[in-house]
Amino acid sequence: MTLLSARPPHPVEPGLLSRALEVAGRLANDATDVITATAGRGAHPDVADSPFDWVTDTDRILERHTRRVLTAEFPGIPVVGGEFGADTGADSAAYRWVVDPVDGTANYVAGVPWCAYSLALVDASGPVVGVVADPYRAQIYAAARGRGTRANGKPVRLTGRDRIAGAIVCTELARKGPWPGMGSFIEHAAAARAGVRVLGSAALSIAQVALGHAIAAVLHSYHEWDVAGSVALAIEAGAVVLDRRGDDSPLPTDGLLVAAPGVAGEVLSWWQETERGIRAS
Numbered sequence: 001m002t003l004l005s006a007r008p009p010h011p012v013e014p015g016l017l018s019r020a021l022e023v024a025g026r027l028a029n030d031a032t033d034v035i036t037a038t039a040g041r042g043a044h045p046d047v048a049d050s051p052f053d054w055v056t057d058t059d060r061i062l063e064r065h066t067r068r069v070l071t072a073e074f075p076g077i078p079v080v081g082g083e084f085g086a087d088t089g090a091d092s093a094a095y096r097w098v099v100d101p102v103d104g105t106a107n108y109v110a111g112v113p114w115c116a117y118s119l120a121l122v123d124a125s126g127p128v129v130g131v132v133a134d135p136y137r138a139q140i141y142a143a144a145r146g147r148g149t150r151a152n153g154k155p156v157r158l159t160g161r162d163r164i165a166g167a168i169v170c171t172e173l174a175r176k177g178p179w180p181g182m183g184s185f186i187e188h189a190a191a192a193r194a195g196v197r198v199l200g201s202a203a204l205s206i207a208q209v210a211l212g213h214a215i216a217a218v219l220h221s222y223h224e225w226d227v228a229g230s231v232a233l234a235i236e237a238g239a240v241v242l243d244r245r246g247d248d249s250p251l252p253t254d255g256l257l258v259a260a261p262g263v264a265g266e267v268l269s270w271w272q273e274t275e276r277g278i279r280a281s
Helices: 014-038 057-073 105-110 182-191 202-210 224-237 264-280
Strands: 079-081 096-103 116-123 126-134 139-144 148-151 154-156 168-171 195-198 216-219 240-242 256-259
Touching: 014 057, 014 116, 014 126, 014 139, 057 079, 057 096, 079 224, 096 105, 096 202, 096 224, 116 202, 116 224, 126 202, 126 224, 139 202, 139 224, 148 224, 168 182, 168 202, 182 195, 182 264, 202 216, 202 224, 202 256, 216 264, 224 240, 224 256, 240 264, 256 264
Parallel strands: 079 096, 168 195, 168 216
Antiparallel strands: 096 116, 116 126, 126 139, 139 148, 148 154, 216 256, 240 256
């Protein structure tokens, strides 16, 4: 098992890191104001394939605002967003911005206080800068490569998270419901006396690991914009980031485990056991 945090990252010009953190933080504060002012108050969702796959005016407004600011501040760096797709050249650019204006939109529409704004600057080695706004808790979580993770400016670092019994593991539903093997995964966690929580925001699920509130988060499927910002938080806080085979990858495309180092191996074994059970059935 290899660790993403152990991979030597590409160096980033310090001035770019500082500017990216400042602008991303400003955008996260803007998003906090909009989300808290409008959540559960007359949002008009468009329902797609899934009854919980919402898109609201707030998603579109925040993404447009984010794109306008980033285009002005960082000309030449393309933007990839959850609502309006990828700018031309995003796949081959040295850097790209990745934004999810409201992660956990079903919660937002219902007024359930658990959703996030997520923004990341990404290069070939993974997230360079990540900022996640947790509007209902008035928290801005921010990280930059080599500079650590902060919650409202206070440094965050994982320490002593090596007990599974009594701890929380986060996961999220797939697009149309429980992911294959999810029930078995929950049973493995229960046997180890860990609790599994499905709270409705991939960004905040991973952020809970970075903050030390949960020991692990397992996502069977996701979009890059769901997780890039919070993966930056996790890496800089000292978490392990693995794909479903236990290999490191900047942003795995087919499943993601983020965990405190002391428990990553055991939680990974639950996930892999569910995969073997599916293949054998």
